[in-house]
Amino acid sequence: MAADKDRPTLASVARAAAVSHQTVSNVINAPHLVREQTRRRVEAVIEQTGFRPLKAAQTLRTRRSNLIAVMIPEPGKWHGELHNSFLHALTRRAQKSGYRVLLFTATDDDEEINAYDQLLSDYTLDAFVLTGTHSGDRRTSWLRRKHIPFVTFGRPWGSKSGHPWADVDGAYGERAATEHLLAAGRRRIAFLGWPDGSDVGDDRRQGWAQACEGAGLPPQPSVAMEDDLAQGRAACARLLDEPDPPSAFVCVSDTIALGAWTEITSRGLIPGRDAAVIGFDDSSAAAAVGLTSVAQPLDEVADACLVALGKLLSPGSSGSSGKRSSPHDRVLLKPRLVVRASG
Amino acid sequence: MAADKDRPTLASVARAAAVSHQTVSNVINAPHLVREQTRRRVEAVIEQTGFRPLKAAQTLRTRRSNLIAVMIPEPGKWHGELHNSFLHALTRRAQKSGYRVLLFTATDDDEEINAYDQLLSDYTLDAFVLTGTHSGDRRTSWLRRKHIPFVTFGRPWGSKSGHPWADVDGAYGERAATEHLLAAGRRRIAFLGWPDGSDVGDDRRQGWAQACEGAGLPPQPSVAMEDDLAQGRAACARLLDEPDPPSAFVCVSDTIALGAWTEITSRGLIPGRDAAVIGFDDSSAAAAVGLTSVAQPLDEVADACLVALGKLLSPGSSGSSGKRSSPHDRVLLKPRLVVRASG
DNA sequence: TTGAAAGCGCTAACAT
């Protein structure tokens, strides 16, 4: 490719600094073993030549690549904008810790596991970051069985698998949203959610339910639907046409909230005045139309993931009997309610 | 890490197949050099053991990693959703061709160049894919100077740099949008754009201007602003309050279009009936509110990028005198107008 | 504290 004929190597640096290559290696990997004076001399040469060890050679020798892999899901499966922010945060943090992020795609869990296998043997990956965990997740059990280091963005729903994870407290978020509405005097608060059995959706709905109950409200209406704007709109319409229509809608996602928002608007009503709507994810669409929404602290999630990985990969945790993750490696982060015109 | 003590190697496969390791290597890299019978025997062992060559070793030897790097921009700089889709498409295509995508971040061109340098020497990258090209782009000149293979998503604005690129014809998109409005009988069509000097923005505005002119319309109003919803809304308001208000708004982005859409809606007018609005990027927000928008064919862009890279990286194009890119490596793709309620 | 020897797994060049 490029002209890297004259790339500096450990050997060339050693020659220039009049030491053995081993000493150069030590300056980089174990500076405390090298005498101050020698170290400075070597460092000067490194600086001057711009020497950087070749990962391929290091990897071949040490079986560590400083690479972590993340799957990039099909657009639309996860909210793309959200995933992009997460990826960015993760990449930034990884870079700071000397890691790089490798991307791959897969369309289902089995394909993803297959990808792990290939990535592992091809690129000597150090670890994985998984998103979208769910009950009965085959990926986490596979990785555990193989003793591969990994962290998940998402709790180990329905399993007490002890792997490190970071997640956002969806129940807390919806509770906060609901309490915000209660404080504004709303007394009829519907929930527009996903069908039962989606772990994330159930968790979020619970937050709403808890807040309603805590306020001493009678049972409030709850409707389940796919994550689709039209369905959100239809559900909202149906509820508004009932005898005792809700004056507020807490939604499991921005997509559904936008549906409710659209229906309200199209009736000539004003979101936030005539009926409140709150979404989840704080997408740019929410910002665009003035939709109040629950924002996930993706930077913090990425941080937590990397802290956990750091522990997993630091000396002492290798070998097939990797140590159990400490409580600090299960991080539940609080989302933030971003109040806009709609609620 | 994992238990890869017993990982199959070239040597172990060779032993099992009773051939030299070189023959195994040939079976993988140059099958035509191996006798049918031998090949099948070796392949059987490979299949059975699940052998896969270690990239680290291959890279060390060949100076090729099968890795291509892409920068992931700060969320908000590029529309995150868009970039996520592009990344996904790129990763998929790359995977199919035996490449993997490595991510990195940078906050400006110089930092990005710095990242190239590190990535190159650390990970022996094969190529880069750049997004967001602009006039006087330091990145492309740096890469060219160093003879590093790369493709850009975005034309080499303002330079006739002969590197391969793929881009979306923004002028075409806005022309199509405008003509669509003209066909619907609109005769007063404003353009809400970015300030002069943004290559992409200027290109898009031109498409609108051409269509207006082509229809024999007198000069139509054009307003420039930052890519911000509030500014889009304000501009729309101002125009609507003029003596001869536009009946349609062609916008340089969905963000601005959403602003116009909001203003129209808040006046009790119906987008698409009382005043048309068309955005650019076909974001989920556009879909959410029923905003007509110009969709970029990101899959095709990713395809084109990988085709071009394939040529660049295939045997014959290495060395410091890499061959000039063929016309096929400058691909201008037509976007598609997605018609919704707003226009 | 430093140096020398060996080898990670693979491919390129050559010999057969």
Added chain:
DNA sequence: ATGTTAGCGCTTTCAA
């Protein structure tokens, strides 16, 4: 058509 030799650049032993 297949085998042999050498070495990519680094780190890990071990010796000095």
